[in-house]
Amino acid sequence: MSLDKKEIQRLEKQAYELRDLCVDTVSWAGGGHIGGSLSAMDILTILYYKYLNIDPKKPEWEDRDRFILSKGHIGVGFAPVLASKGYIDKELLKDYNHTGSSLGMHLDSRKVSGVDASTGSLGHGLSIALGTAIAGKLMNKSYSVFCLLGDGECDEGSVWEAAMAISHYNATNVITIIDRNRCMIDGPTEEVMKLEPFADKWKAFGFIVKEVNGHNFNELSEAIEYAKKEKNKPVVIIANTIKGCGIDFMEDDYKWHYGSLDKEKIIRAKESLKKSYENRVKGE
Ligand SMILES: Cc1ncc(C[n+]2csc(CCOP(=O)(O)OP(=O)(O)O)c2C)c(N)n1
Structure with a gap:
């Protein structure tokens, strides 16, 4: 089912505001994993602003959908989402990753409301998701x-x-x-450790693969709707994205996996985000 124009515009605006708040959070923190936060922001936006059946006032509600951020290093992108949903006070973002703050670089589920699992050590989230899913079925x-x-x-x-x-x-x-931005910490994925033929690998493991443009809300929506209905096989959505999406001098550059922003770069980043948002809305 395609999204109507009004809904797409609502999501675009939300994603833009979250990217902008992510830039602020990086600047308050003195640095952060901005590249992978920006590539994932449209995915986070559609989950938190359309699909997740959650109630920020009842973060422990047993029937809630769960979200496991296996790529836990993007706390600097995830914390703004949780703040915008009302799980945490927005003021806390100013202390993100400062000594003594409840918001560490990788968000801790024991300290941060709305975080379903403590992650950051890569490779664990999918197993946690499976355990949580099997528990749900048993109950x-x-x-x-x-x-x-x-x-x-x-x-x-x-x-x-x-x-x-x-x-x-x-x-x-x-x-x-999967946030398929094709970059990792120190190079393009295909140079560091070849993943292709990536979709075929998932298929060989028994999955139905949906490949989408991870910056297109319609495509993301269709894939998520499909995955929610499919009961014969598990579904993986490979979301093709751009690392640093929305900031021209960061886009598709693995060197912006982690970065700091001085005053001049903050201004340039924000201008670029605004321009990119306007172009996206114009193109819808
Ligand atoms: C087990 C483990 N090894 C190494 C790291 C360090 N590390 C943090 S992010 C990262 C790269 C991850 O690449 P990708 O999953 O593509 O992240 P994205 O580009 O989406 O931010 C690495 C190696 C880690 N967090 N955990």
Whole structure:
């Protein structure tokens, strides 16, 4: 089902504001994993502003959908989302990753409301998602467990153990999404450790693969709707994205995996985000 224009515009505006708040959070923190935060922001936006069945006032509600951020290094992008949803006070973002703050670089589920699992050590989130999904089935719960991974993260063998087990248990209540920005910490994924033929690998592990443009809300929506309905096989959504999406001097450059922003760069980054947002809305 396609989204109507009004809804797309609502999501575009939300994603723009979140990217802008992510830039602020990087500047308050003195640095952060901005590249992979910006590539994932449209995915986070559509999950938190359309699909996740959650209630920020009841973060422990047993029937809620779960979200496991397996690429846990993007706390600097995730914390603004949680703040915008009302899980945490926006003022806390000013202390993100400062000594003594409840918001560490990788968000801790024991300290931050709305975080379903403490992640950051890559390769663990999909197994946590599977365990959470099987628990849901055993307790006759109908929640879904969404898990977002990085593509570089898929170099971890544990990701493939989890994939094999999801398929074995036909845990279709896990919806796996991969932020395929083709960059990792120190180079392009295909140079560091070749992932292609990536979709075929997931298919061989028993998944239905939906490949989408991870910056197109319609495509993301269609894939998520499909994944929620499919009960014969687990679904993985490979979301093709751009690292640093929205900031021209960061886009598709692995060197912006982690970065700091001085005053001049903050101004340039914000101008670029605004321009990119305006172009996206014009193009809808
Ligand atoms: C087990 C483990 N090894 C290494 C790291 C350091 N590390 C943090 S991010 C990253 C690269 C991840 O690449 P990708 O999953 O593509 O992230 P994205 O580009 O989406 O930010 C690495 C190696 C880590 N967090 N955990």
